Amino acid sequence: MLITVRIKVCPTGDQARSIIATMERFNTACDAISETAWLNRTFGKYTLQTILYRDIRSDFGLSAQMAVRAIAKVAESYLADRSVQHTFEPDGALVCDQRLLSFKGSDRVSILTLDGRIVAPIIVPDYRDIDRAKIKGQMDLVSVRSEFYLMVVVDVPEEPMIEPDEVIGVDMGIVNLAATSDGETFSGDRCTTVRKKFAAIKAKLQRAATWDAKKHLKRLSGRERRFKRDMNHIISKKIVGTAKDTARGIALEILNGIGARISVTKAQRLAIGKWAFFELGTFIRYKAQEAGIPIYFVDPAYTSQQCSVCGYTSTDNRKSQAEFLCVQCGHHENADSNAAKNIAGRADVNQPIALRPPSKRCGSWKGKPTTGVMGIMPTTFSRG
Ligand SMILES: [Zn+2]
Known part of the structure; x- marks a missing residue:
């Protein structure tokens, strides 16, 4: 590649x-x-x-x-x-x-x-x-x-694609930029802090409105963008590294419309800024491609309300942004990790037969696990 x-x-x-x-x-x-x-x-x-x-x-x-x-x-x-x-x-x-x-x-x-x-x-x-x-x-x-x-x-040499028995699910969000089905979370705190810092300086510069201030603003937006990029690189590297070390695939929610799916309060929307979920997803995809790790895209509908243990789905399961408590089986977990497990479950080879694609008769089914859309990634990436 x-x-x-x-x-x-x-x-x-x-x-x-x-x-x-x-x-x-x-x-x-x-x-x-x-x-x-x-x-x-x-x-x-x-x-x-x-x-x-x-x-x-x-x-x-x-x-x-x-x-x-x-x-x-x-x-x-x-x-x-x-x-x-x-x-x-x-x-x-x-x-x-x-x-x-x-x-x-x-x-x-x-x-x-x-x-x-x-x-x-x-x-x-x-x-x-x-x-x-x-x-x-x-x-x-x-x-x-x-x-x-x-x-x-x-x-960059591409490693041959592995055929995993299991997958790591990744849930992307605001409080945690990413959470995996292994329970690993990547907090958004640092991004929020940095964003607030930049926002404060920006407001000051915008009020000044001098030529110098404008130049400074431009530099600042570049720095903020680079910071986010670096965060996304660190997170994606870690996730793909774990997948490689444990010979597992990676399940991601379908990327387009992630902004629309996440329902957030106004404060949270401010906090998220223009956090590039799409970029994070892209970074995970190309690093996975280099490492020979397949990516499975799943429909993320209700992953945040569904219990990853018993499957019971209800808004009542969500005690708060951070906390998941199943009203049926009592399963208690970090809400993002629970969602990540659901994402992993939807791509898992051991998923119920009913959720698998029709059958071998259709010709396209090659025995690989998939739910919804399965994407094995673009061919080349320009990193710029
Ligand atoms: Zn449950």
């Missing part, structure tokens, strides 16, 4: 200026190459290289590898469409190979610029260990709102 990993590059002010100048020169060269290619109706990489290599190097002062990459960028762009002349934005991607950009240990990169080599720190998303041997082909250095990112395509 090929995935794109986005690595943040953190140059100093001077280094950033060198990178921008290099980017601009590189893309100006691309424009010139593109014009020649277009006028001569010559789009092949090697032909262009033969015609233009020397001129591009001398006219634009590009290094040998940079000239080659610029020609390749143009040739590749014409592969997709040869009906118009292509132009390139000055701050378009600087295409690098391992000679133009190399990793120094795990926390720095060396980049060849017009001003020579610079070494800048990088931030690799902590949820992903990059095996540099698995980096495929070229890397794109891009600038997004004055920040620099290196887009790297990595080949």
Whole structure:
């Protein structure tokens, strides 16, 4: 499975200026190459290289590898469409190979610029260990709102899918962002605290309404988003790790409409903010795919009111947001863990025959456990 990993590059002010100048020169060269290619109706990489290599190097002062990459960028762009002349934005991607950009240990990169080599720190998303041997082909250095990112395509091996006898159910909610049928809960407290902190600063900045305040606000929303992303990565990593260690599948509630399903008070709705349940579900899915863990999607209807022991379903079973007490059998448990068990139960191989898909006669049933929709995940993921 090929995935794109986005690595943040953190140059100093001077280094950033060198990178921008290099980017601009590189893309100006691309424009010139593109014009020649277009006028001569010559789009092949090697032909262009033969015609233009020397001129591009001398006219634009590009290094040998940079000239080659610029020609390749143009040739590749014409592969997709040869009906118009292509132009390139000055701050378009600087295409690098391992000679133009190399990793120094795990926390720095060396980049060849017009001003020579610079070494800048990088931030690799902590949820992903990059095996540099698995980096495929070229890397794109891009600038997004004055920040620099290196887009790297990595080949992540997919493990063969296991055929589990049991599943872990995952219930997603507000008090607990996630709760598993094993009784493990991931509290939303920290998110609520962080969200409140950000909300307070935001309100202050919004009142100030200066240009500086606006800039600060923008940065803040990025930080909040990253915090949530990191939380989702931590939770999904833990859940998939447990599934892998115990050779179990994972049961999730059908994701679309989760926001609509959760009935919450106004205060809770505020607390949830824009908490990305969908993102959490997506992270669980792709980590599971890498690990060879099947995902089973189940209909979550009444999972919060149903007793996971005797099956009795009633709103009376719900003593509070956190507490489940079955009025029929007396089963008492954390409400989210109880719901997670119901979710697991709906995907379980040992579920009642009545809940299984019709029969082998329909042809699609391959003997795998499923309830409702069974999804085995998209093919590739772009992590950006
Ligand atoms: Zn019960």
